[in-house]
Amino acid sequence: MTARHADADGAVAALARLPGVGAARLAALLRRHDPVDAFERLAAGRPLDDRVSPWFRGDQLVGLRAAAKTLDPAAEADRLVALGVSVTWLGRPDYPAILAVDPDPPTTLFSVGSFALLERRRVGVVGTRNASTAGLATARELGQGLARSGVAVVSGLARGVDGAAHTGVREADGGAVAVVGSGPDVVYPRRHRGLWEWIADAGLLLSEWPPGTPPDAWRFPARNRVIAALSEVLVVVESRERGGSLITAGLALDRGVEVMAVPGSPRIRSSLGTNELLRDGAAPATCLDDVLVTLGLDHRRAGSGPFAGRPEPVGLQAEVLRVCEHEPCTIDLIAERVGVGLSEAALAAARLEQGGWLVEVSGWFEPTRSHFARLAAAPAEPGRSQPAVEGDQGGG
Numbered sequence: 001m002t003a004r005h006a007d008a009d010g011a012v013a014a015l016a017r018l019p020g021v022g023a024a025r026l027a028a029l030l031r032r033h034d035p036v037d038a039f040e041r042l043a044a045g046r047p048l049d050d051r052v053s054p055w056f057r058g059d060q061l062v063g064l065r066a067a068a069k070t071l072d073p074a075a076e077a078d079r080l081v082a083l084g085v086s087v088t089w090l091g092r093p094d095y096p097a098i099l100a101v102d103p104d105p106p107t108t109l110f111s112v113g114s115f116a117l118l119e120r121r122r123v124g125v126v127g128t129r130n131a132s133t134a135g136l137a138t139a140r141e142l143g144q145g146l147a148r149s150g151v152a153v154v155s156g157l158a159r160g161v162d163g164a165a166h167t168g169v170r171e172a173d174g175g176a177v178a179v180v181g182s183g184p185d186v187v188y189p190r191r192h193r194g195l196w197e198w199i200a201d202a203g204l205l206l207s208e209w210p211p212g213t214p215p216d217a218w219r220f221p222a223r224n225r226v227i228a229a230l231s232e233v234l235v236v237v238e239s240r241e242r243g244g245s246l247i248t249a250g251l252a253l254d255r256g257v258e259v260m261a262v263p264g265s266p267r268i269r270s271s272l273g274t275n276e277l278l279r280d281g282a283a284p285a286t287c288l289d290d291v292l293v294t295l296g297l298d299h300r301r302a303g304s305g306p307f308a309g310r311p312e313p314v315g316l317q318a319e320v321l322r323v324c325e326h327e328p329c330t331i332d333l334i335a336e337r338v339g340v341g342l343s344e345a346a347l348a349a350a351r352l353e354q355g356g357w358l359v360e361v362s363g364w365f366e367p368t369r370s371h372f373a374r375l376a377a378a379p380a381e382p383g384r385s386q387p388a389v390e391g392d393q394g395g396g
Helices: 003-017 022-032 035-044 058-068 073-083 115-119 133-148 161-171 190-202 219-230 244-254 269-279 288-295 315-326 331-338 342-354 369-377
Strands: 086-089 108-113 122-126 152-155 176-179 204-207 233-236 258-261 358-361 364-367
Touching (some): 003 022, 003 035, 003 073, 003 086, 003 108, 022 035, 035 058, 108 115, 115 176, 115 204, 122 133, 122 161, 122 244, 133 161, 133 288, 152 161, 152 219, 161 176, 161 190, 176 190, 176 219, 190 204, 219 244, 233 244, 233 288, 244 258, 244 269, 258 269, 258 288, 315 342, 315 358, 315 364, 342 358, 342 364
Parallel strands (some): 122 152, 122 233, 152 176, 233 258
Antiparallel strands (some): 086 108, 108 204, 358 364
16 A cells, blocks of 8 residues: 555545544545545644535534544554555545445445455345244355355345355355445454454455444444445345345345345245235245346256346336447436436446446447347347447458
């Protein structure tokens, strides 16, 4: 880490530690100020950019300035290094692209491990903390199977289904991504210390909050949106009628993520929520193959039932794909031609890229070769032009 990066990292960690600053205020601050400059302005009582000032007013600003004087960015940077924790934030080049285009991205990410895991195919596995014996076994087996298929498993490291899924990943020596509701060094629940340490060593541990942050109850619903955003498919193994798993499922649906649920006995309370998801249209996850087919990775059952291949894009994603089938498009062009905002266009394009429908080349999105071939083989739809397949355009 260079001195310049250490200064910025320490400043961001210090800013994130300020009581009451909140993610939205911190994002506004970092959009207009370099982290070191932002911290120094607060600590010294110097004016902030006029576009930031509305976020910091009155007694709150006085309190933040007083708190900033008690913090030392250099000490924060040293603490990050000592704990093996990295930090990034919105707008920084190493911030994960899939979160950068999310409608509600974390302002800061404190991590242990490698972001390279986010380049793999990813399935979220979530469920109740009070799972049945069958539910825990299902989550564990699903974690094992996904890991052996090269799929990274995203979960929250809570007791119950989350921990069982990541235990299965560990047994298969696979890729685990844990999004936690405390600082990256605050193990919660304590019974998961071994699993936590394994993920920190061999996988990716993510938190929105700096080291030392306690596992306050409100942080867990907040982190659920990150689990949803990182998942290409979300599997709910068991859930009661109300709870974090159903919240995560709703957040996933809002982001265009396919939601699956494991069917369960109506006699078991921990299956009432998952059965409700199935009634509402979630795809059933009866075995590993169901999930792999939905992800587009298992073709053994293609054409044999309701899970014939990966799900077709619908809604906004279908519109974006159609625009890019005609000619390569930037996010600006997609937004203009579909008639949506830039963030919506970017999120839809990112999801299509994850699903293997689009590929991004130097900022231009175009269909993948497999989708080109699929289009070329399919009968032309009325009003839908057939794109030129690579090699048909002359000059070579």
